Amino acid sequence: MPVNGLGRWTRAGMWMLPVFGVLTLLATLTHQPDPATRFEDWSRYVTTKAFLLSHIFGSVAGGAFGILGLVALGAYLAGSRRPGLAAAGVVTGVFGQVFITAVFGVAIAAQPVLGRAFLGGDAAAETMYSEIYGAPLLGLAGAGVLLFSLGFVLLGWSAAVSGRLPKWAGVCLAVGGPLIGIGGIVFGPSQTVGSLLVLAAGIAMARDTATK
Numbered sequence: 001m002p003v004n005g006l007g008r009w010t011r012a013g014m015w016m017l018p019v020f021g022v023l024t025l026l027a028t029l030t031h032q033p034d035p036a037t038r039f040e041d042w043s044r045y046v047t048t049k050a051f052l053l054s055h056i057f058g059s060v061a062g063g064a065f066g067i068l069g070l071v072a073l074g075a076y077l078a079g080s081r082r083p084g085l086a087a088a089g090v091v092t093g094v095f096g097q098v099f100i101t102a103v104f105g106v107a108i109a110a111q112p113v114l115g116r117a118f119l120g121g122d123a124a125a126e127t128m129y130s131e132i133y134g135a136p137l138l139g140l141a142g143a144g145v146l147l148f149s150l151g152f153v154l155l156g157w158s159a160a161v162s163g164r165l166p167k168w169a170g171v172c173l174a175v176g177g178p179l180i181g182i183g184g185i186v187f188g189p190s191q192t193v194g195s196l197l198v199l200a201a202g203i204a205m206a207r208d209t210a211t212k
Helices: 006-015 016-027 041-045 049-079 085-117 124-134 133-161 166-178 182-186 191-212
Strands: none
Touching: 006 016, 006 049, 006 191, 016 049, 016 166, 016 191, 041 085, 041 124, 041 166, 049 085, 049 133, 049 191, 085 124, 085 133, 133 166, 133 191, 166 182, 166 191, 182 191
16 A cells, blocks of 8 residues: 555654653663652762753653654554544643653753752752652642553553554553553652563564554
8 A cells, every 4th residue: 555645754753662762761770869768869869960861861852752653653543443542542641741841851950950059068958859849740740640651551552452563562562651650650660661661562563564
């Protein structure tokens, strides 16, 4: 079947999912010490170049690639057996990623400043951290994580039952998203596992669509 311009863009966009997986994987190889119990260690961690670069390129730029990949996957599944699931997955996933990116933006701007202040002897930095990460920002982060995870579940489910993509890849996508999102709150290393699942699923889906 001939592939029109939109189809070519969709197939190219599918490769953004494995790019997202790689960048998220790199950003989650190390994890912040708990600021509630180890604020000094946390301060040393967030004042490193590795922290700044991982957030800018892994979390923020990675999130942009993730959005492009989700949209491309949703477009590819629009003509599948469960297009409604795919559409719902795109909407929730994109909103979730945007909310999470906003929180990462605060981290990039505020956390190194707080860390340097604390290491410089300013004990008020710990109180400022609690004020910045109060109910409004935590609420935004919580909503982002839930929507992000739900988006991957819905898109993964839609892909698994579509008959157009490898079923196992859809399952990996549906599991990987919540491991990155919800699982990361409880146990940081689950993000690394989730990133590997999304990477594997993304490569399989992109290669499969490239041959059709």
